[in-house]
Amino acid sequence: MSTDLRPTAATAGGRATSSDWWRTAAIYQVYPRSFADANGDGTGDLAGVRSRLPYLAELGVDAIWFTPWYPSPMADGGYDVADYRSIDPLFGDLAEAEGLIRDALAVGIRTIIDVVPNHVSDRHAWFQAALEAGPGSPERERFWFRDGSGEHGELVPNGWESEFGGPAWSRVTAPDGTPEQWYLHLFAPGQPDLNWGHHDVVREHEQILRFWFDRGVAGIRIDSAALLAKDASLPDVLADHDPGEHPYVDREELQDIYRGWRRIADTYGPDRILIGEIWLPDAERFARYLRPGVLHSAFNFGFMTSPWDAAALRRSIEETLDVHDSVGAPATWVLSNHDVTRPVTRYGRADTSFAFETKRFDTPTDLALGHRRARAAALLAMALPGAYYLYQGEELGLPEVEDIPAERIDDPMHARSGGVDPGRDGCRVPLPWSGDAPPYGFSPVPVEPWLPQPGTWAGLTAAAEAADPGSMLALYRAALRIRRDDPDLGYGGLTWIDLGPDVIAFRRGDDFASVTNFSGGPVDLPTPAQTWLASVPLEGGRLPTDATAWLRLDS
Known part of the structure; x- marks a missing residue:
């Protein structure tokens, strides 16, 4: 089957349909088990996603990225794949996936899927x-x-x-x-690593790419993209390895693997993309994956894991833009995903950075402060040059759920750490859509979701926030609309504005400016200017602490 399902001006509802859409796109991550349940079994499914496409279209996203929807024993939330050419019965079937891809395109939303090439399920x-x-x-x-x-x-x-x-x-x-x-198995025992030195492994994944591109997907997100190749002698890991010489991280063989993938993607047109999940501390090594002919883009985790600090975030922004500019690739900006503590919780802690090894139970959190900073961070990230990724529930300001009963925790990180690591389920709790009590419209009937929802989320449902002009959802809708429509927020770089060491301020184009205040008190905004959007109300025309404002500069 070979189908050209790229959006046209008609199907995209007037949105930009250029082949390099991905350079400035807003991409929404869907965790299928937890997005929307159409059949009432307590687990999200693809029919549920189809029913919520109007919500995503109104939110203003350009694409949706699905974490794995394939048949899986769920030893690691679906990242243990048993069959890449089918859909897990929990979520539906292949016809449902094809219908979802078509329906999403009809409202101008492309589809990105997850491929997990480092390993398969032990049931494969x-x-x-x-x-x-x-x-x-x-x-x-x-x-x-x-x-x-x-x-x-x-x-x-x-x-x-x-x-x-x-x-x-x-x-x-x-x-x-x-x-x-x-x-x-570099991950759970149910995820045996593949040998990428074997021709069957290479050929199979090339066929998987074609299978899904034929069905109209716009892109492939590559899980654990830096881990595939291994030194066949399996030497022990040393404290220091020369670049490209680690026994299983960032090896040189990966470049040829992804060049082969890129050749396949390019045969479907310049609008089909490859996105790498690449955690590397070395910026130059990271950039090699984004050279022409390799991957189109990769996740920028430095920004996401940085603390709420002006110097740290500005340094991350500068380094990110420099690295991507060196190879002509677009930057990506991410605040959260299905693996990390949600921003509302993370930004309300004494340590506002993120690292897997520092996640612990019972960490004191000021959710009001975290909510305020998360609003400011969202506007900051959406104003930066490049693509913006948001994880489901981020637009609602959902906090991390930290009181899941131990017997309900599903994530293997919890069990394999001996219970020290709380795991990642706290950011994977099913979304609240409407109503005053669980399941909050997640399911069409009263049913216990696969992970328990807090009884305090009535004010965080999509319906409640849609009716509140001051909600996080209202902020995201306004920001994404401005970001999509304003030409200053499209291509091009930024120019820094010096408002002091505790403020991140920059200009995009001739007329747009973003200002984020990290100081302990209000700061003056550039003049003359009009405030277009602010994360919190201004105080006497000044920007309060832990806030971001978007300005229209007067010429």
């Missing part, structure tokens, strides 16, 4: 065949099966650690119960 047909075939078989060469060390192979092959804690190896058992080989 390839891994099941590898278990059945036994040691030394061709089927096992698609993975990283190794004999253990120690006298009887009882010790792990090397000292690699799982991203979720504990060893990155699990041992399989032969049909007669005898302990056998070990297999590598």
Whole structure:
């Protein structure tokens, strides 16, 4: 099947339809289990998303990115994929996905899907065949099966650690119960790593890309994009590695892999894109993935993880723009996703940065302060040059849910940390749409959602906020509309305005300016200017602390 489903001026409702739409797009992340439930089973589904497309169109986003919707045992929230050419029955079926892609395009919204190339589910047909075939078989060469060390192979092959804690190896058992080989999993045991030195793995993923591009998806988000290639000798990780020489992070072989993917994407037209999830501290190494002919864009995690501090955020902005300008790629700006503590909670803490190793239960939080800063951060991020990603519920100002009963926690990070890490479920709680009590319109009937919703969210439902001109939703709708329609917020860079060390201020184009106040008191705004949008009301014409204002400068 080969279908050209790119939006036209008619289907896009008057929005820009250029092939490089992705350079300035607003992209909304959908976590399918938690967005909207149409069939009343307590789990979100694709029919639920289709029913809420008018909401997304009114919000003003250009694309929706779906975390994995494929068949999966859900050992890691769907990132353990059993079949890339189908849809998990929890969410619907392939026909439903194709209908959703068409319906979204009809209202000017493109679709981006997640591909997880580092690993598959242990229920995947390839891994099941590898278990059945036994040691030394061709089927096992698609993975990283190794004999253990120690006298009887009882010790792990090397000292690699799982991203979720504990060893990155699990041992399989032969049909007669005898302990056998070990297999590598950089994440959960249900996610065996693929061997990207094997031609079957390369060819299969190229076919997966074509399968979904044929069905009209606009882009592919590549999970854990820097981890695919491994040193076949499986050496231990050292304290220092030369660039490109880590045994499994950011290896040189990745460049050829993604150049092959780019050639496939380009055959579908310049509007099809590849987006990498790349966590790398080295800016120059990061930029190599964004050179012409490799990936189109990658997530900018430095901005998201920075503390609420003028110097830190300005430094992140400057470094991000410099890195992307060096290779002609657009920057991306992200405040949250399905893996990190929600901004309203994070910005209300003493430590406003984010790092997985510092997440703990019972961290004191000032939600009022966090809400105020989250509003300011949203306007700051949306004013910057490049693409803006928002995670579902961010536009409602949802806080992290931190009192999920232990027996309901689903995330493997919690279990593998021995309960120290609270896991990521707190940002994955189903959305509240309407009503005064759970499930808040998430499901069409009274049912317990797959994760429990707080009983205090009545004022945070989409319906309640739509009726409140001062709500977070109203702010996001106004900002996204301005961002889409104002030519100054399209292409081009920024010019800094010096308003002191505790203020981030810049001009976009001739007429637009953004000012964010991190100081302890109100600050004067540039004059002459008119305030177009502000995260909180001004105080005597001055911008209060922890606030952002968008200005129309008078010439």
